[in-house]
Amino acid sequence: MKNYLIHELAKQTQLSVDSIRFYEKKNLIEPSFRAVNNYRYYDQEALKRLVFIKRCRALDMSLDEISQLMELIRHPEQGCQVVDQLVEQHILKVNEKIRELQKFQSELQQLRQLCQNDTTIDHCQIIKHLAD
Structure with missing residues (x-):
């Protein structure tokens, strides 16, 4: 599985590094691990989440709404x-x-x-x- 540094995620998603850090602080994404050099590495799931967040933001959805949607994705039994x-x-x-x-x-x-x-x-x- 591919892992990304934050600047690679920024390039892939066309989001700023600051935006990605902001979404991480809001617990919408998380790094999959930290390397010995203390760099954060993100997996394919983080990339997918960022694309999802970007599409939601393009529809002017709030972070709260996005968070609710992501919670529903984690618990699909709600329908x-x-x-x-x-x-x-x-x-x-x-x-x-x-x-x-x-x-x-x-x-x-x-x-x-x-x-x-x-x-x-x-x-x-x-x-x-x-x-x-």
Whole structure:
């Protein structure tokens, strides 16, 4: 079985070394062993976990959600319903974020309409509105 140094994992996963260390501190991955030189070596399982974490983070899943999913993987007897519920909860959070972003977009568009391009910054209506 192949073992990886942290920089090799970073290259394989396109994650930073700092991110990998962070995930290790959060107990999402762990080195398979430390060599005599005190270097940490990671196995194929750590590589798979990092790919899993990266895909979850790309879906804006929190570390808590990822941790829950990984726990479910370790204890598969709970069934897929639990995973489905977790994903459903995440979808609700994503929908809320979409609503918030749409609100921000609307507010920014309203601010943009205040702009009178021919004024100086001292007279900028956007700046004045944001400052009030």
